[in-house]
Structure formats: C-alpha cells, structure tokens
Amino acid sequence: MKGLFNKIIEVNLNDRSHQVINIADEVYENYLGGRGLGVKLFTDRVPPTVDPFSPENILVFTIGPVTGTSVSTSGRMSLVTKSPLTGTIFYSNTGGIFGFSMKRCGIDGIIIEGKSEKPCYIVIDGNKGLEIKDADELWGLDTEATYDKLKELEGEKVRTLEIGPAGENQVRLASIMNDASRAFGRGGVGAIMGSKNLKAIAVINGKQKTEVDNPELLKNYAKSALDKIKALPVTRSALPLFGTAGVLHVTNSLGMLPIRNFKYGQHEKAPLIGGEAIRKEILVKTEACYGCTIRCGRLTEAGSMKGKGPEYETVWSLGANCEIFNLIKITQANYHCNKLGLDTISMGVTISCAMELQDKGLFPYKEVKFGNEDVLSELVIKTAKKEGIGAELAEGSKRLAEKYGDAETAIHVKGLELPAYDPRGAMGHALGYATSNRGGCHLTGYMAAMEIFNAPKKIPRFTIGGKPDLLVLKQNQSAIEDSLVNCKFSGYALGFDYQARFVSAITGLDFNVTRLLEIGERIYNLERIFNIGAGFSNADDKLPERFENEPFKEGLSKDRVVPIKEMLSDYYRVRGWDENGVPKKEKLQELGLK
Amino acid sequence: MKIDKETFNSFDLVGKDLSNRGYNSSHAGNLSMKSGGKIIITRRSAMLGWLQPEDLVVIDLEEEDAHSGLIASTESNVHRNIYKHTDAMAIVHAHAPATTALSMIEDEITCIDGEGMFLYKKIPVVECDIPVGSYEVAEKVAPALQNYPAIVVRAHGVFAKGVTLEDALGVLTGVEQAADIIYRVKLLGQPLKRDYSKEKGFTNW
Numbered sequence: 093m094k095g096l097f098n099k100i101i102e103v104n105l106n107d108r109s110h111q112v113i114n115i116a117d118e119v120y121e122n123y124l125g126g127r128g129l130g131v132k133l134f135t136d137r138v139p140p141t142v143d144p145f146s147p148e149n150i151l152v153f154t155i156g157p158v159t160g161t162s163v164s165t166s167g168r169m170s171l172v173t174k175s176p177l178t179g180t181i182f183y184s185n186t187g188g189i190f191g192f193s194m195k196r197c198g199i200d201g202i203i204i205e206g207k208s209e210k211p212c213y214i215v216i217d218g219n220k221g222l223e224i225k226d227a228d229e230l231w232g233l234d235t236e237a238t239y240d241k242l243k244e245l246e247g248e249k250v251r252t253l254e255i256g257p258a259g260e261n262q263v264r265l266a267s268i269m270n271d272a273s274r275a276f277g278r279g280g281v282g283a284i285m286g287s288k289n290l291k292a293i294a295v296i297n298g299k300q301k302t303e304v305d306n307p308e309l310l311k312n313y314a315k316s317a318l319d320k321i322k323a324l325p326v327t328r329s330a331l332p333l334f335g336t337a338g339v340l341h342v343t344n345s346l347g348m349l350p351i352r353n354f355k356y357g358q359h360e361k362a363p364l365i366g367g368e369a370i371r372k373e374i375l376v377k378t379e380a381c382y383g384c385t386i387r388c389g390r391l392t393e394a395g396s397m398k399g400k401g402p403e404y405e406t407v408w409s410l411g412a413n414c415e416i417f418n419l420i421k422i423t424q425a426n427y428h429c430n431k432l433g434l435d436t437i438s439m440g441v442t443i444s445c446a447m448e449l450q451d452k453g454l455f456p457y458k459e460v461k462f463g464n465e466d467v468l469s470e471l472v473i474k475t476a477k478k479e480g481i482g483a484e485l486a487e488g489s490k491r492l493a494e495k496y497g498d499a500e501t502a503i504h505v506k507g508l509e510l511p512a513y514d515p516r517g518a519m520g521h522a523l524g525y526a527t528s529n530r531g532g533c534h535l536t537g538y539m540a541a542m543e544i545f546n547a548p549k550k551i552p553r554f555t556i557g558g559k560p561d562l563l564v565l566k567q568n569q570s571a572i573e574d575s576l577v578n579c580k581f582s583g584y585a586l587g588f589d590y591q592a593r594f595v596s597a598i599t600g601l602d603f604n605v606t607r608l609l610e611i612g613e614r615i616y617n618l619e620r621i622f623n624i625g626a627g628f629s630n631a632d633d634k635l636p637e638r639f640e641n642e643p644f645k646e647g648l649s650k651d652r653v654v655p656i657k658e659m660l661s662d663y664y665r666v667r668g669w670d671e672n673g674v675p676k677k678e679k680l681q682e683l684g685l686k
Numbered sequence: 687m688k689i690d691k692e693t694f695n696s697f698d699l700v701g702k703d704l705s706n707r708g709y710n711s712s713h714a715g716n717l718s719m720k721s722g723g724k725i726i727i728t729r730r731s732a733m734l735g736w737l738q739p740e741d742l743v744v745i746d747l748e749e750e751d752a753h754s755g756l757i758a759s760t761e762s763n764v765h766r767n768i769y770k771h772t773d774a775m776a777i778v779h780a781h782a783p784a785t786t787a788l789s790m791i792e793d794e795i796t797c798i799d800g801e802g803m804f805l806y807k808k809i810p811v812v813e814c815d816i817p818v819g820s821y822e823v824a825e826k827v828a829p830a831l832q833n834y835p836a837i838v839v840r841a842h843g844v845f846a847k848g849v850t851l852e853d854a855l856g857v858l859t860g861v862e863q864a865a866d867i868i869y870r871v872k873l874l875g876q877p878l879k880r881d882y883s884k885e886k887g888f889t890n891w
C-alpha cells in the first residue's frame with residue numbers, strides 16, 4: 093500500500109536470527125498500520141494466556157502511513173505487547189523521531205520474539221541491514237548513558253529505543269525511552285525488553301522514501317491542518333507556552349485534580365507545580381517531536397540537574413497526588429524516572445498508594461507519608477533497583493495494596509494506575525477508564541478533551557445520556573490515530589475528517605470517516621477478544637469503589653459520583669457486546685473477525 | 687429507555703434557538719441524538735420552539751420500528767442512515783433560508799468569509815427527485831456527510847451533524863451564516879476584491 097513498504101523484520105533472539113516478511117495490502121486495508129497492524133500481528137502470533145515475561149511474548153514496533161509525512165505531529169510510532177503490569181494486551185505510542193527514522197530504513201516495523209542468552213542490542217542500518225550485537229558495554233547504564241554510548245558505537249546520527257536499569261530488573265513499571273527523551277511510558281513494556289535481555293534498538297542511515305499517491309493534495313490538507321493548529325488556542329499557545337502541565341491549572345479549578353491518592357479534587361498549592369510555574373522557574377527551552385509545530389516538550393533545569401519534562405501527569409503523580417508541591421523535588425524525581433526508565437504515572441500512583449496504606453497504619457515504612465518530598469527520588473531509585481522497599485513498589489499499586497490487605501487503596505483499572513483526571517469530574521472520561529483495553533488509561537478514549545477543554549467540540553462533563561455512544565466513537569477514533577500514527581494532541585484542533593483526508597491522499601484509497609471508524613472498531617474488538625482469552629471479563633470493567641461512593645465535599649465537582657454500572661450496560665449495547673461484555677458473534681462477523 | 691432531564695433540556699434549548707432564528711415554519715425541522723445505542727428524535731410535527739417531554743421519541747438505530755413509522759419525525763430514516771454511515775452523534779435539520787436558496791443555483795457552496803472558510807470550506811449540495819423524507823434522501827445524504835459537517839438538500843434544507851445537539855446547532859447556524867454572506871455579496875453585484883477561497887486550494891476539498 094502506498095505510504096508504507098509492506099515489509100516487517102521478524103527477529104528471533106533465541107538464535108539471533110531474523111527474516112523480512114511481506115505483509116499483504118489487505119492487512120493494511122483492514123488495520124492501517126501502527127497500533128492496528130501491531131494488534132493484528134501480535135494476536136496472530138501470541139496466545140492470550142502467554143506469560144508476559146516468557147520468551148513467547150513478543151514486542152511489535154510499527155509505524156503507520158502518516159508517520160513521518162508532511163502532516164504536522166506525525167513523528168510517532170506504536171508498540172504492542174502483553175503487559176506484565178496488567179496482563180492485558182498493551183498498545184503504547186511514542187513521539188520523537190525514531191518512528192520516522194525507522195520508516196526511512198524501508199520497513200513498517202519490527203517484531204521481536206524469544207530471549208537472548210546474553211544482553212544484546214539490535215541495529216537496523218539503512219545501508220547494511222539488521223545486526224544483533226552484544227550489549228556488555230551498555231547493560232547497567234541508565235537511558236541517557238545508553239543513548240550516549242550508542243552514539244559513540246554506531247554514529248552521532250543514531251536514533252534509539254532503550255531501557256534503563258528498571259527494565260533490566262523487570263520492574264513492572266518500566267518504560268522504554270526513545271533517544272533518552274520521549275517514552276513508551278506505560279504498562280511495564282520496558283520490563284519485557286529486559287526479560288528478553290534486549291537493551292536497545294538503534295536505527296541509522298535510513299534514506300528510503302515512501303510513495304505518496306497525491307503529494308499535492310496531501311500538502312494542501314497538511315497546510316489546512318497547520319492553519320487550524322496555529323489558530324486554536326490549545327495548540328497555538330497553551331501547549332507551546334505551558335506544556336502539558338498547563339492542564340493542571342484547569343483540572344484544579346474544576347475540582348478534579350486528584351489530591352492525596354484521589355481523596356480531594358483541588359489544592360490551593362497546586363499552581364506551584366503547574367505549567368505556568370514550570371515556564372517561570374525551570375524551563376530552558378521547548379522541544380518538539382519530528383515535524384511538529386506545537387512543541388509541547390520541555391527541557392528544564394532543576395537544582396543541579398537538567399532533563400526532559402515534567403509532563404502534567406508527572407507533576408500530578410509525583411506531586412499533587414502525594415501532597416507534594418515542591419517543583420524542584422518533583423522534577424528531579426521525574427529526571428530519575430526518565431534515566432532509570434520508569435513510567436512516572438504508575439510510579440507516582442504506587443507511591444501515593446503506599447502513603448495511604450501508611451496513613452491507615454498498614455504499611456511499615458513510616459517515612460513514606462503524604463507530603464514527604466524528601467523520600468521521592470530515593471523511592472524512585474530503589475524501585476528501579478528493586479532494593480528494600482523498592483522491591484515492593486516495583487510490583488505496582490495493585491499488587492502492593494493486595495499484599496498489605498487493603499486492595500481498594502490501589503487506584504487502578506485492570507492493574508494500570510489511573511492518570512490525572514478524577515473520574516468524578518467527567519463522566520465519559522470515567523467510563524473510558526473502566527472500558528479501556530489496556531486498563532486505567534486516559535488516552536484510549538480521551539473524553540477529557542471534549543468534556544474539559546471543549547476540543548474540538550464541547551460536551552457537558554456531568555451528563556450521562558449519550559456518553560457511552562460518544563465514548564465508543566472516541567475509542568474507535570483513537571485506535572485510528574494510533575494506527576496512522578498521528579499525535580492525539582492534533583485532535584484538539586482537527587476534526588476527524590482530516591485523518592480520513594490524510595490517509596486517502598497518501599494511499600490513493602478511499603478511506604472516508606466511516607471506513608476508518610469501522611477499522612477502529614475492528615482493532616478495539618480484536619483487543620477485547622484477546623483480553624477475554626487472557627481471563628478478563630465484565631467484572632474487570634470497573635472503577636475503584638471511592639468513585640462510586642465518595643463524592644467530593646468541595647469544589648466544582650462536588651457531590652458527584654460515577655454511575656458506572658448504569659453507563660456500562662449502555663456501553664456494551666452500543667458496542668454490540670452481550671451483557672457480560674463479550675462481543676456478539678454477529679458483531680465479529682460484521683468486522684471480519686473470528 | 688428513560689430520557690433524562692439534561693437530555694430533554696438540550697433538545698429544548700436547541701429547538702428554541704432554531705425557532706427564534708426563524709429557520710423553520712412553526713412545525714418543521716427535526717432534531718436527534720444517539721443515546722445508549724438508540725436514537726432519540728423529535729416527534730413528527732413537533733413545535734421545536736415549544737417542545738414537551740412527549741415530543742421526544744426513542745427509535746431503533748438499526749431498522750424501522752413502530753415508533754419511527756408512527757410518530758417519529760418524517761426524516762427519521764434520514765437520521766438513522768446518517769448515524770449508520772457517519773460519525774454523527776447528533777443531527778439538526780432546518781430549512782435555513784440562505785443555504786437553501788443557494789442550493790438552488792449552486793452544485794456546491796464554497797465559503798468566502800473567514801469563519802466559513804476556516805470551519806467548513808465547502809457545503810455539498812445533494813439533489814433528490816423527492817427532496818423530503820424519501821429513502822432517496824436517506825441514501826444520498828449519509829455518504830455526502832461522511833467527510834463534511836453539513837450538507838444541503840437542494841430546495842429543502844440543511845442536515846448538520848455534531849457530537850452533541852448544541853454542536854450540530856453550531857454547525858448549522860455557522861453554515862447558514864456563511865451562506866448568508868455569499869447571498870449578500872451576490873446582492874451587491876460586485877466582484878470580490880480578494881477571493882481567499884481561491885488561494886486556499888479548496889478545489890480538492
């Protein structure tokens with residue numbers, strides 16, 4: 093299909109072999125690329141019951157037809173695997189420039205299976221092909237040092253995916269970093285690389301271009317999209333000026349910024365750690381992924397340290413949710429997470445879970461208490477090393493809370509810690525957490541964009557009527573954005589018809605909105621079937637009890653709880669699933685799934 | 687299916703707004719939204735400016751049912767087909783005068799004002815032998831709405847889609863505003879000093 097190469101490299105680390113496989117056009121027509129292609133390749137190869145840490149689990153890295161084109165925000169790529177944190181299928185997404193650089197090597201992705209006997213790394217060289225090399229010099233290094241070392245070994249222009257010590261130690265919260273800057277953050281995907289003794293993937297010397305069916309038309313659409321991105325306040329000024337952490341000021345004022353492990357919805361000190369404070373106090377410069385004009389990334393300096401971030405989710409998870417409002421300490425803990433290769437959301441929420449357990453007298457480590465900023469960085473470092481208390485935090489909040497006898501203290505869905513939008517403040521977003529195929533995730537449906545930021549359209553945040561229907565639409569749309577692959581933030585400015593226009597101009601095929609939504613639905617159902625095979629059921633489509641029973645007493649989200657069961661039955665009906673949340677035979681047939 | 691108060695309020699608000707604008711005669715126009723896998727739609731001949739709870743009817747999303755045939759809006763098959771084949775979550779239909787007038791002399795309406803160009807660029811015109819309520823309208827409108835927020839049925843009126851009723855209303859009134867400007871410019875009878883739409887590559891839109 094135009095816009096892609098119809099080629100994937102399949103690597104077996106057991107014997108360090110690899111082969112190029114050809115992918116039929118039909119697969120792209122049904123799954124596009126990115127997440128969709130990844131889910132298809134993954135579910136064709138891996139049984140749902142696979143142990144995430146076993147050599148039989150695989151990692152599927154893919155790009156999509158839009159990746160690296162003239163479309164702004166298209167420098168992204170996707171990963172699919174089975175998560176050691178949730179036990180679900182797990183799709184993840186990263187920015188930077190790696191995706192574009194991999195595409196330039198003339199492939200649409202790489203599948204990694206098996207386990208190397210010794211630590212290794214993979215080099216994809218546009219001139220020489222693929223090579224698997226020993227990683228003795230890299231193993232044990234943090235992500236920044238790994239990136240530097242790879243530049244020394246493979247050349248200055250190398251682009252990398254790497255894990256830090258957390259991944260090597262198979263910490264369930266481990267991330268995969270990208271040029272030590274951006275991340276496949278969530279779900280413990282770094283631990284899967286660690287379990288395979290795979291330290292890094294490097295790409296270099298890619299020079300191939302994909303064929304675009306109608307470059308003039310694509311240019312026209314890309315220009316129109318850029319006009320919108322430059323005109324809409326969120327993409328024109330809020331994200332460039334304040335980064336994602338600008339969001340904190342809004343969620344706090346709406347009374348839905350989770351504080352103290354989701355006990356309260358706002359805090360007077362919250363602005364001390366928001367995007368405005370970051371801009372004033374620690375910002376060195378803004379940064380962008382390949383070809384993006386929004387530039388939501390931050391290079392910052394905190395005390396004697398320098399690094400990337402923090403994002404909104406991070407100032408919240410390592411800060412507000414732990415009742416910590418010291419921007420420098422939070423930012424330093426964030427740098428440690430990046431260097432050690434840890435997901436900042438799950439790390440922070442696991443710490444706040446431990447703090448609540450301690451508050452209830454259930455956790456033996458007295459120093460782990462709300463507001464204690466001095467333990468933050470130490471807890472992060474110990475977690476990556478699985479040292480002392482760190483070995484307990486390394487398992488994530490669900491396992492931690494269960495061990496200490498109070499499962500409800502863990503704020504998660506399907507084992508994935510919830511992010512920084514309290515469900516009581518936005519009902520569609522809440523339902524999105526409960527029904528996301530990868531657990532407590534804000535990006536699988538991202539209803540908050542409409543419910544909170546009116547982008548690209550405004551919908552009332554507390555209304556129930558119609559929300560399941562809208563969420564299904566958003567989840568299917570998101571599956572498409574992840575498959576093209578295009579950044580979710582472009583959706584603040586662009587209607588979904590833009591995605592249809594982009595992919596049609598690139599491929600020369602008629603991918604109208606309806607056809608794209610059907611592909612999104614196919615991807616979503618295929619993920620759901622995998623999860624059911626892995627043992628998940630409607631009993632797992634739920635929220636922690638406090639969101640159903642404990643309204644906030646103050647603020648603009650007070651007196652609200654989430655009627656999740658009421659919304660869930662409508663959601664299943666809209667999806668064409670039975671009352672147990674299982675896709676009906678007719679629905680699967682309609683989508684061409686078994 | 688119970689229709690909650692907030693949902694009724696949103697129909698009421700949109701109906702009143704349309705009525706105040708004078709886009710429809712007293713008993714014309716129709717509104718609908720998707721909810722719980724069904725369609726909530728206004729009753730046939732409901733007065734949009736004076737909606738009562740019983741003016742909202744729940745009909746099946748997939749096929750004709752008794753309610754849709756007996757009491758729901760004449761255009762319910764058009765709404766259903768739009769929901770089945772596009773990303774619409776709510777639909778507002780009105781006989782917006784400027785857009786309807788232009789549909790009689792144009793094959794597509796190209797916006798020439800800043801807001802119209804930014805938001806809509808073009809409004810497709812759909813022609814039908816029976817322009818009101820027919821299966822032909824249902825069949826032609828849905829595909830035309832796939833990549834556009836609104837279309838106009840020649841000599842009949844506008845169908846606008848949105849994520850909510852308020853959103854669809856915003857689209858419909860925005861389209862009418864853009865059409866009204868074209869209409870007024872035509873009345874002035876002078877050539878445009880600068881036709882921005884020609885610079886923006888709308889021909890392929």
Ligand code: SF4
Pocket residue numbers: 165166167187188379380381384385386387388389579580581582
């Ligand atoms: S908006 Fe931010 S995350 Fe998205 S592509 Fe641009 S810089 Fe990357």
